[in-house]
Amino acid sequence: MDSANLSSQAVSYVPDTVTTSAKIVVAGGFGVGKTTFIGSVSEVEPLRMEEPITEESVGVDDLNGTPAKSTTTVGMDFGRIHLVDGTLALYLFGLPGQTRFRPLWDDLAEGALGCLVLADTRDLDASHDALGLLEEQGIPYMVGINVFPDAPGYDLTEIREALALDPETPLTTCDARDRTSSLYALITLAEFLAGRRTPEPLEPQP
Amino acid sequence: MTGPRRDPDMIRPYVRTGGQIQAHADVRPESVVVAATGPVAGLSPDARRVMRLFAAGRGGLAVADIAAALELPPSTVRILVSSLIDSGHLAATVAAAADRPEHTTLQKVLHGLRELV
Numbered sequence: 001m002d003s004a005n006l007s008s009q010a011v012s013y014v015p016d017t018v019t020t021s022a023k024i025v026v027a028g029g030f031g032v033g034k035t036t037f038i039g040s041v042s043e044v045e046p047l048r049m050e051e052p053i054t055e056e057s058v059g060v061d062d063l064n065g066t067p068a069k070s071t072t073t074v075g076m077d078f079g080r081i082h083l084v085d086g087t088l089a090l091y092l093f094g095l096p097g098q099t100r101f102r103p104l105w106d107d108l109a110e111g112a113l114g115c116l117v118l119a120d121t122r123d124l125d126a127s128h129d130a131l132g133l134l135e136e137q138g139i140p141y142m143v144g145i146n147v148f149p150d151a152p153g154y155d156l157t158e159i160r161e162a163l164a165l166d167p168e169t170p171l172t173t174c175d176a177r178d179r180t181s182s183l184y185a186l187i188t189l190a191e192f193l194a195g196r197r198t199p200e201p202l203e204p205q206p
Numbered sequence: 207m208t209g210p211r212r213d214p215d216m217i218r219p220y221v222r223t224g225g226q227i228q229a230h231a232d233v234r235p236e237s238v239v240v241a242a243t244g245p246v247a248g249l250s251p252d253a254r255r256v257m258r259l260f261a262a263g264r265g266g267l268a269v270a271d272i273a274a275a276l277e278l279p280p281s282t283v284r285i286l287v288s289s290l291i292d293s294g295h296l297a298a299t300v301a302a303a304a305d306r307p308e309h310t311t312l313q314k315v316l317h318g319l320r321e322l323v
Contacts (some may be wrong), residue, residue, distance in 0.1 A: 011275040013265030014238050020301050021268065022311060023236040047274035049235075051281060076280075078235075078270050083318025089300070090315060091236040091268060107281055111234050111302065113312065183323045190316035194309070 012044035017086035024090065024189065025109050025139065027097045028118035029126030033146040033176035034094035035077045037118060040182045042079025042092065050075050053103055074104060097130025105133050114193045115141040116185060118176065121154045124162050131163065142170035142192055144185045168192075229284035230291070235270040238300035239287055246295070252278065256286055257295060266300060 014021075026034050039046050052073050077094045095101070095109060097117070109115070115134055119127040127143065134141045143163060145154065160171050170192045174185040241260035249257065255276050259267060269287055273280040290296040 009274050009277075011259070011267065011271050013267060014271075014300070016265055018238065018266070018300055020311060020314075021236045021238045022302070022315060023234075047271065049270055049273040049280050050277070051279045078274075080268075081318075081322070083321070084314050088311075088314050088318060089236075089238065089268070090318070091270065093235065093270070107284075108235050111236075113315065180323055183319060187316065187319045187323070190312065190319055194312040194316045 009047050010045055011047065012080070014080075014089055015082065015086050018082065018089045019087050021089040021091065023112050024092050024186065025112045025115040026092055026094045026118060027115050027130040027134070027141075028146075029097055029120070029123060029130070032118045032120050032123075032126065034118055037116075037146070037174075037176035037182050037185075038077050038079040038092050038094050040176060040179045041081060041186065043082055044080050046077050046079040048075050048077050051104060051107075053101065055100060074101060076104070076108070097126065097133065099129045099132060102133060102136075105137060109133075109137055109139060112139050114189050115139050116189050117141055117143045118146050119143055119159075119163070120146060120148060121151045121159065122148070124159065127163060131165075140193055140196065142172070142185075142189045144188075145171070145173045146176045147173050228288075229281075230288040232302065233269060233284050233288045233291070233298070234302055235273075235280050235284070236268050237287070237298060237302045238266040238268045239291065239296040239298050240266040242294055242297040244293060244295040249290075249293075249295070252276070252282075253286055253290060253295075256283070256290060260296075 026037055028034050050073050052071050054069050054071050074096060079092050081090045081092070082088070083090055093108060095105060117127055117130050117134070143165060145159065156171055165171060170188050172185055172188050175181040241257065241263065246254050246257050256272055259272060259275055269283050270280060272287065273283040287296060291298060
């Protein structure tokens with residue numbers, strides 16, 4: 001694939017076989033393995049984009065008594081897979097799951113087919129924020145427990161309970177470092193999305 | 207303030223995008239665009255940088271790809287690309303999956319992913 005090294009990042013052009021593009025969001029807290037997961041499955045070199053966001057600084061007062069604001073730059077990794085004889089470009093976007101990044105979600109997650117929430121059994125609380133954002137946005141999701149070698153043993157039933165997941169929400173384990181394992185997590189998500197019942201039309205049928 | 211502002215973060219996004227402040231709703235990070243026609247003279251520096259990526263006719267790029275290549279925020283690139291589509295410099299030839307994706311798109315994704323394992 002042709003690429004242009006115009007900056008520090010080498011961009012791969014989208015092949016002209018592609019007729020449709022779609023996106024899946026990979027969400028989760030810092031260090032949960034989003035970048036690793038995207039790197040495992042992407043067919044092009046993963047890239048990073050950066051968006052400055054303005055945050056109100058908590059606990060900092062200035063002399064005017066107005067809340068101080070600071071600008072943080074959020075880095076988001078993304079990759080791409082070409083499917084079905086190269087006719088469909090599936091983009092995978094890593095988004096930070098913390099509630100304070102809601103503005104990014106409004107801009108970037110809209111129109112996603114669905115979301116894989118990566119979770120770490122050592123820090124399930126970090127997943128709650130992401131689940132809340134997804135509910136707000138109405139994006140269908142599943143949860144994938146990224147298996148860390150030093151994580152304690154876990155029981156999927158207990159995790160489902162701890163995360164208060166609906167019975168139909170898929171929950172699986174995966175190893176973000178492993179391409180096949182990561183692809184199987186995406187297949188589980190795609191099966192869920194394709195199998196969801198289409199909502200009944202609101203207007204009565206004649 | 208006196209003296210030139212050298213920090214690019216000091217430039218407000220709507221200045222970078224030539225006054226346009228809103229992206230088209232259907233121009234999303236995963237939207238793929240290709241070069242169409244039109245002289246680049248008169249375009250803003252950032253718009254010219256976008257067009258330069260397509261100069262060699264090497265194919266399409268998604269909004270996210272452009273943001274990464276030019277190290278510009280994706281929100282800014284969405285607006286730049288929207289404006290370049292309006293002016294006819296870029297064309298969106300690839301359909302982006304809609305808010306309520308067609309069942310066929312989901313089936314294709316599922317089928318395509320299964321082919322990879």
